[in-house]
Amino acid sequence: MEPMAGVALQNQLLLLAMLPFAAALLVAALPQRMSALVAGLSMALALVLLAALAPAVIDGAVLRVELDWVPSAGLGLPLRLDGFSWLFATLVSGIGLLVVTYARGYMAGKDGLARFFALLLGFTGAMQGILLSGNILMLVVFWELTSLFSFLLIGFWHKGAAARDGARTALLVTATGGLCLLLGMLVIGQIAGSYDLDEVLTSGARITGHPLYSLALTLVLIGAFTKSAQFPFHFWLPGAMSAPTPVSAFLHSATMVKAGVFLLIRFSPALGGTEAWFLAVTGIGMATMLIGGLIAIFRNDLKGLLAYSTISQLGLITALAGIGSPGAILAAIFHIVNHAMFKAALFMTAGTVDHQTGTRDIRRLGGLRRTMPLTATLAIIASAAMAGVPLLNGFLSKEMFLAESAAWHNGTALDAALPYLAVVGSVFSVAYSIRLVMAVFFGAPAGPLLKMPSEPGLAMTLPVALLAAGCLAVGLVPMLIVGTLVNDAALSVVGLGFMPEKIAIWHGFNEALMLSIIAFVVGIALWLSLRAQLPSGPEGPPLLHHLRAQTVFDRGMLKLGWVYPRRMMSWIATERLQPQLRLLVVAAVLAAGAAAWGAFAFAEVRRGNDFSGGFALMWLVGAGCAIGAAAQAKYHRFAALVMLGGAGLVTCLTFAWLSAPDLAVTQLLVEVVTTVLLLLGLRWLPQRREAIKGDNSAQARRRRAQDLVIATVGGAGVATVAYAMMTRPLVRNVGDWFLANAYYEGGGTNVVNVILVDFRAFDTFGEIAVLAVVALTIYALLRRFRPAPESIKQPDQQRQTNGRMLDDYLLVPSVIMIWMFPVLMMIAAYFFFRGHDLPGGGFAAGVTMAIAFLLQYLATNVRWVEARLTVLPIRWIGMGLLIAVGTGMGSWVFGYPFLTAYAQYVTLPLIGDVPAATALVFDLGVFALVMGATVLMLIAIAHQSLRAARLREHDENEESR
Amino acid sequence: MELILSFAIGVLTASGIWLLLRPRSFQVIIGLCLLSYAVNLFIFSMGRLTLGAPAIMPKGGFIDPTRYADPLPQALVLTAIVISFATTALFLVVMIAARGFTGTDHVDGKERELP
Known part of the structure; x- marks a missing residue:
């Protein structure tokens, strides 16, 4: 490659990484009506940049940019793009563009649009940061950044308690996972000897053979599983459904939850290939697929159903990443793309239904295909893709998944059980897809709705239509549309030895097709047998619905965040201020005493100024004022305030006396405002006419005597130190430099002011x-x-x-x-x-x-x-x-x-x-x-x-x- | 001079500490003010006491630093004065807000239970 062209590409990559953040700032600064436009333009520009970058990453090539950060410490900020991250970034920006379009319609007339789009862009930037990071620690930083932005987005409507709770749960789960991931990355970096992603990816053998491998694996998997809502961390995702629907459509289709599976696929060359990897990742993935799918059938909330179906589909991708064969990686990447398309479409449909009817409750909906025919058609296409109906994109990747599950890998019990588990999972996905379509769009209207349902505007229909068309196009001519891209992505993950695979609709009447047919038949039967009792039953599978992970989590948080700390407090601490302050003062006095012990000495020749009667007289008044204020502050606040002012004025005169006019002026002025301030405050304090009860008890007197001792010791100590210090000869210090240079360097003759505003x-x-x-x-x-x-x-x-x-x-x-x-x-x-x-x-x-x-x-x-x-x-x-x-x-x-x-x-x-x-x-x-x-x-x-x-x-x- | 000023710092500190340990919020706020005087004077005195020195330097020429007061503690104290005003104001507001909410001016927000 020409060096000049290389530089241009590197600059484009840099621009791509910074674009969303810059756009976020711009959106925050511009008026609200421009927000959607700027956000959309930045997403579109990102797509243009990616298109320009595409030639640089074909056939497994890697584009890198090295940015110096702290060169002296060997720290850099490398950016890196290969086929896999290119495909993912394109998916993020593409879905992002559609989500922004959709949100323009969905959020119209709502408050805080600028904030919404700025956060959305910030989130996009963080997500892209994960994809483009060339350093594994930098990746973790962006990873945590997505957690933070998703917290803000999920809690966007923070007036509702559900939104706040959902956002908090999501943050706690994913950020904790992020911390585990950080630890895991540190371990990996230590083993591999580098935090550079390319180096880590090529030292797979060294990592998997290291004694700390299982620790690193556990930590990284916790990070990935929390992010991708894998069992048992899946519960944050349904809670996050209180987010505005465009956010759900973005976070739970192409971005947030996909970051976890991205990590698994990305690191499979470095961490995968072992039995532990297969058992943990595929095992958890399959468990999640089954549990999520099962619960999804029973959910009555439209978005809740979609949330659990997302969990289930993510389980499928995780399971594929765990298998880790080139074919499985290809299938996983393909399914990431397909799932992003149909799930974004479905979330948007759910939002449309909610927006147009005022409810998301499946039991109150029905027969919407008459009033919203277009939305119904699009939703049916997307649901069919989710169920895996032939001629749609979901069918292809699910077929690949079933074929992979049926193939032999390593002969473990899990491997043997895979085809059966996969079929059961597919049965569930068929059942919930059918339920979604049938209950919402078919049948009789279930009852009076808040609004008369009608088709939404173009901004809300167009993105869904494009996504559904995409599902159809990929399903019909897969090789033409995404074939090379997906193969390139898999190549850049697997590396040498990857044989590009042709994605075809018809492979003949093979094992996978048979499993698919079984899944369809049983799935339809399952739905038929459950359809009557679903609306009236509990929102969960029989027996299991009593056990909610969310409840367990909440109870744990309550104990950890409230009950145990309270108990600890009652053992080791006090809520009362006085003992705390007393402890503080005594500790300070003791510490000062310990520091001075043995080392304290007055100077042999003491410097000093002559005694001045006026100064002494002045401080006689000052000291009297201070003691008087101390004595009167309880019952005679006004008198105490006046005496405080007296002490302040004497301080001010002292500054003037001792050649510090600046201080004297400032002290005098501040004295005025402080006094006025305290005077204003006096009005709100309780009147004191009679003595406070218990004020003369023996206990109170003893306490006062004790405090008097502490105060006297403290005062005497400070006075002694001050005297010893003042009588020492002055050593040359930085102040001399200020004096010598104030005029030449700072252009002023008042050194104090020059120090403050210049040096x-x-x-x-x-x-x-x-x-x-x-x-x-x-x-x-x-x-x-x-x-x-x-x-x-x-x-x-x-x-x-x-x-x-x-x-x-x-x-x-x-x-x-x-x-x-x-x-x-x-x-x-x-x-x-x-x-x-x-x-x-x-x-x-x-x-x-x-x-x-x-x-x-x-x-x-x-x-x-x-x-x-x-x-x-x-x-x-x-x-x-x-x-x-x-x-x-x-x-x-x-x-x-x-x-x-x-x-x-x-x-x-x-x-x-x-x-x-x-x-x-x-x-x-x-x-x-x-x-x-x-x-x-x-x-x-x-x-x-x-x-x-x-x-x-x-x-x-x-x-x- | 030095003796007087260190005595003054001592008295201000002692009064401040004593008030800091008292139960009424107004006492504490007065105590903090007295303490801030004491601390400001203490920091200031670290530059030694200079009487009758010119505060302003000539424009150019050789400067003999011993003929001027040490400017550094002064600059430190100048900012300290303003910051202590700010914290006093903050404390005052917390004090009156707490008084409004709890109905008492006790620092713990409730009166001590009598035996």
Whole structure:
């Protein structure tokens, strides 16, 4: 191959892998009405790319792309495409395109379309990732990603409990399987000496001969069986039927559940060929086929029936993978394709019936062929394919399956029993297929329906029609349509020695045909004998329906997730906060003591500054405030709050005294908002008029004495360490570098600000993100807030005064406060612009601006302010984050790492030289976010009094009625 | 100076710890505020105490780092001040929400059972 052409193909493969994820992001960003279009286009583009890639993977050729990820650690992200993954990827994108078309009709007018299509695309990307991974660990990552996306898709209508439960069960089962798979892959990687898929696939002999083989096999099989809903992990699949039907049609025909059988077939050269493999995989597969098929006959829910039939058909494919002969692999791949086609069609039909009649209950349906003739015809074709009727695709692969089961493989008991089991399984599939068609489309209408049934629109009919036509075409001329593709796929799995096989309708009157005929006759007889009692009976085979795997699972989860942890808690833990905190503090003190033990020493020559009487006096007041706050916080909250403010102000003065003006400014501003915040909170706490019961008991006193000791020891310890540290000589540290380089590198003379917005801007970025998260959390918490009943009443102070007085209350100060608004804005701007060179900066400016808004709320009342001022704090937060991120990413454009700043002074008219570093733009983001977050928190709390007033009015109305 | 400031840190810490171990949520919130002062001062003091040093540097020229206060602890404390405000606010909201839901301001959401 020409190197240039090779590069082009590799780029196409890369594009193919990234396309669904990119489309998902696009869908999430675009308006809802474009969602289906973008999703469909991306699926179609994927098909075009695959068509272009097809020549590169014929005759067992493999196309690889190596992407460096962490080259120093030897980690790469290789992508790999061969005939098998090509066929599978085509199936995924093809069915995906049809599902998107169908969903456009099915989901029309429903909420959250963009979310739906974005998730669907994300899922497609994850599925394709499994297929294209060239590294077995990367494969597991995508594997888990499909579990996560399927969780979100199954629980798409998360308002319904069934959807939530189904999604959770599916996630728990498949993700646990994924973890087992990860472990299994690690073992395989260790044995094979490489995590590269190609290397692993060629070291089959080494793996199967290794002592750890059975461990690896068990783990990988658990992964595959959970994903493919094999017994005993099958129960998540029926639960997943609460998903929107297009999701079911996609997940349970071509993708999610097929990932498991993909894995089995893919790894059969590496892990297969042993008796353990045959017994485990074929055994479980046959068991699943029988159990699933049996239960499917008895299900009354249309989708439930299809779910169990899917389990059964997956069992068939698994059994074939277990047999592992070239013919069996060919049959398995062929059946994967066929099953995807007829099952997608059937799920879509079930969705159509549900959509057009309002029910999926087979017992309430009947005779729909009169009102929905087209849908009925298509459903009959697809069901016949599922049953294995000749001239349809299902017949061909089932025939191959029966032929494989009848052939001799290894002479075990299971091998001998295979033909009988296969026939019984086929009998069941004939019976449930007939029941599905007869009960829904034939007979008399069963009763009044919610809607008058009628044919759906083109978007919902066309995909089903195409799939049914596909079933028919493959069934009639198999070699023409899929013959070479399937053979190529099998070749790339089996490798050298694979002889392409001609897929034909007529092989003569052989064993397989006889088994097929037996299955049909017995299947029809079975249905005839059961048809009368099915609608009234229980939803499961006799005796077995009492034993539900779902119930067992639920009970286990309850024990594991609730009962046992509770019991553990009661043994080793306490729910009370005080003992926990006490333990924490004591542990911290002990740990610090242990660390300092023996190593603690004061410096020989202590450095220090001269004693200052003023400073001492100041801290005498500060310490008094702190102790006073500690003493009064229980019964005199307001006094405690005032004293807390006193301690804060002394702290602020200390910063100013000790050459840290930036800290002093910020501390002062934050002090203001903290105090206001706590004042707002005071209103919602219970009144304390008399002593709390038991407050003077001996026990309480003893506890207080004990805590006093802990506190004193802790305080004394911290003081000693602080003193020892402060009197040590200063060693040269990174701070000197900041001092020396702040101006040359950061373009500012205020080192503290330069550190924050330039040298350590990434830390600041993380910090403002935290601030935003906290503000949003507070907002969310308070939306559900209900005050205690006694706090709803009007405060005493308001009740004792009449309305007129309230209006004039603090009139002069409030007018002044309103006038302060522009002044404070000015101060905020001043702080902001001088930040880089003089004390100030985005933090200080943001808090100042928040205070400006706050004053307006304090001066009048919430309603007055909000009638005149629209603040939109959440937008400010978002803008702030965007500006900060945007500035950071701006440096990428110039080829520098994230958040590299550029400094320059710009002369503005009237203002003069202004430091115009890009750091200033970053600081603007900090400003907007800090302001938005602070205002959001304070307003959210302040609004609670409005809510209380509303509750009060509501109560009064109730009483007067 | 150093002695006074370490004494101050000690008192703030002790008051904070004592309040942290108290049963009423308001006491705990005040305790956390006092503790945050103490911790901020402690971190700040790690850069040693510098009196009367210029806060702002000249534009260019040789810089003698010993003539300035250590900027690094200051930058750390500046962010710490803002973050401690945020956590105080969060705690306050949790406190009043818990008070609304449980009807008590005890930290455990229920009054201690008396013997």
